[in-house]
Amino acid sequence: MVEERFRQWQTGRPFLCPVCGQGLERITNSLRCPDGHVFDIAREGYVNLLAGGKQTKVTGDLPEMVRARRRFLEAGYYEPLAQMVGEYVAEWLADKSEGETAVLDVGCGEGYFLNQVRIYCRNRDVAWLGMDVSKTAVRLAARRYPTMRFVVGDVWQQIPVANSAVSVLLNIFAPRNPTEFRRVLAPNGRLLLIHPTPNHLHQLRQYPGILSIQPQKTDHITRQLHPWFQPITQKQTEFTFTLTQPHLNDLWHMTPSYHHLTPTQKEKLANLDTLQLTASFVLQSFKPVSN
Numbered sequence: 001m002v003e004e005r006f007r008q009w010q011t012g013r014p015f016l017c018p019v020c021g022q023g024l025e026r027i028t029n030s031l032r033c034p035d036g037h038v039f040d041i042a043r044e045g046y047v048n049l050l051a052g053g054k055q056t057k058v059t060g061d062l063p064e065m066v067r068a069r070r071r072f073l074e075a076g077y078y079e080p081l082a083q084m085v086g087e088y089v090a091e092w093l094a095d096k097s098e099g100e101t102a103v104l105d106v107g108c109g110e111g112y113f114l115n116q117v118r119i120y121c122r123n124r125d126v127a128w129l130g131m132d133v134s135k136t137a138v139r140l141a142a143r144r145y146p147t148m149r150f151v152v153g154d155v156w157q158q159i160p161v162a163n164s165a166v167s168v169l170l171n172i173f174a175p176r177n178p179t180e181f182r183r184v185l186a187p188n189g190r191l192l193l194i195h196p197t198p199n200h201l202h203q204l205r206q207y208p209g210i211l212s213i214q215p216q217k218t219d220h221i222t223r224q225l226h227p228w229f230q231p232i233t234q235k236q237t238e239f240t241f242t243l244t245q246p247h248l249n250d251l252w253h254m255t256p257s258y259h260h261l262t263p264t265q266k267e268k269l270a271n272l273d274t275l276q277l278t279a280s281f282v283l284q285s286f287k288p289v290s291n
């Protein structure tokens, strides 16, 4: 009998055992495969599906960065982006039949975008799944959003999700693994990529040592995905916002290059109390190429 606790894990499907690749079922407070590999549901409600339960060398973002990102995102600065993604997914799911529909966010971080999308699709019966390599991020996500299922997993290994189980795969400022994305997506599914344009946070370039996220060219991404995916749509969104403390400080901590600055450079940034910034993103959608 399924206990009241961890209700989001009424089933282990569509997750797979990271050791042998067989399907997982929930038994008491863990997920198990037919060969007896066991993965406990953590107190916070997530499951660690890194092979062998170990952290790999790639452990994702630092805890300090993860917490700063949560405070920044929850303050709503990227709400227009969340809205664009939410509307796209809601529209895409609108004419799909109910049940067996899953949305998977690969590189979900602390779950902000997946939850925003869920809010836009609130009338739909959807399995909401998030995966990230950072245990800190996944723990925060599971604690905050108890109706969605979060796992620790590595995008560079086999994604621990069954073949063709996913209707929409979200990938928001996160690494891509085209062959694995293709395998887990349903033949009529959609891959949704969001990444910054070269104009994103361009005002930061005036501060020595601060680099914004390396922008990736959309045609490079299209080429990288080419054998497995065909582009469908491309949309851009750009908006300005005024950042004040304490979120200005959060932005510095979210920025990887900040952690390499000298104490003098950091002090200079700490003395700023307001900044006008431009956010600029591209949303690209792809459909799987049929075999």
Ligand SMILES: [Zn+2]
Pocket (backbone or CB within 6 Å): 017, 018, 019, 020, 021, 022, 033, 034, 035, 036, 037
């Ligand atoms: Zn197994």
